[in-house]
Amino acid sequence: MKLLVINPNTSAAMTEAIGRAAQAVAAPGTVVRAVCPDFGPRSIEGHFDETVAAAGVAAVMRREAGPEAADPPDAVVIACFGDPGLAAAREVSGAPVIGVAEAAFHAASFLATGFSVVTTMTRTCVIAEHLLHAYGFDRRCRGVHGTDIPVLDLEDGGAGCVDRIEAVSREALARDRSGAIVLGCAGMAALCEELTHRLGVPVIDGVSAGVKFAEALVGLGLRTSAQGDYARPLPKEYVGWAAPLGW
Ligand code: 2AL
Numbered sequence: 001m002k003l004l005v006i007n008p009n010t011s012a013a014m015t016e017a018i019g020r021a022a023q024a025v026a027a028p029g030t031v032v033r034a035v036c037p038d039f040g041p042r043s044i045e046g047h048f049d050e051t052v053a054a055a056g057v058a059a060v061m062r063r064e065a066g067p068e069a070a071d072p073p074d075a076v077v078i079a080c081f082g083d084p085g086l087a088a089a090r091e092v093s094g095a096p097v098i099g100v101a102e103a104a105f106h107a108a109s110f111l112a113t114g115f116s117v118v119t120t121m122t123r124t125c126v127i128a129e130h131l132l133h134a135y136g137f138d139r140r141c142r143g144v145h146g147t148d149i150p151v152l153d154l155e156d157g158g159a160g161c162v163d164r165i166e167a168v169s170r171e172a173l174a175r176d177r178s179g180a181i182v183l184g185c186a187g188m189a190a191l192c193e194e195l196t197h198r199l200g201v202p203v204i205d206g207v208s209a210g211v212k213f214a215e216a217l218v219g220l221g222l223r224t225s226a227q228g229d230y231a232r233p234l235p236k237e238y239v240g241w242a243a244p245l246g247w
Helices: 011-024 047-065 086-092 100-111 122-134 159-176 186-199 205-221 240-245
Strands: 001-006 031-035 075-076 097-099 115-119 141-146 180-183 203-205
Touching: 001 011, 001 047, 001 205, 011 031, 011 097, 011 159, 011 186, 011 205, 011 240, 047 075, 047 086, 047 240, 075 086, 075 100, 075 205, 086 097, 097 100, 097 205, 100 115, 100 122, 100 180, 115 122, 115 159, 122 141, 141 159, 159 180, 159 186, 180 186, 186 205, 203 205
Parallel strands: 001 031, 001 075, 075 097, 115 141, 115 180, 180 203
Antiparallel strands: none
């Protein structure tokens, strides 16, 4: 199957690292293509970044997976922990679209009664909390914790950040009485194995979980519902820089 992985930030290094992490867990028949928008923030660390990044995801979806796409994917993973543009992406194509936060929350809930999220800047904690509430996982998550690691410090895979993430995770496991850690940034994907080894509890990277859930849905022949709010956007004119995105 063809799996499109969209990194909503515009860091080429992080897009490559996410693509490698996705391909590493993919089944032999899965071909991963990792892309990022051609406009928007280098990293997503707040509401404004996220809003602009969501438009970038919409533009990539339109080009790569929309009705005019030359070689549309069988499934899509949106690889930023705020799941920017996720609902919009599901209006573009019937191919299943998975957000990495949503995937990680589901996976963690299979493995522990309660989990903790360990993320980047403390100011982004509220974004994860809003998602937990929107997705109905706020009863399973026992705490969201910032490390105050800037996202771009994770560009190379984040090896220099692993001690700090381990320390915050240990504190979170004890304070929250939780049984698993969800990594709150797609840029932490390469650290999952090392942190699992160090912490001795399940550590969930949403990129890997997203890839495996995408493969499962495609394997089951399931597609996004076109009934109701995930139906194609209504035809209308878009103006200004967004004109090509009109339907
Ligand atoms: C993220 C992420 O996954 N990518 C990015 O640029 N920002 N999330 C986060 N909590 O920092």
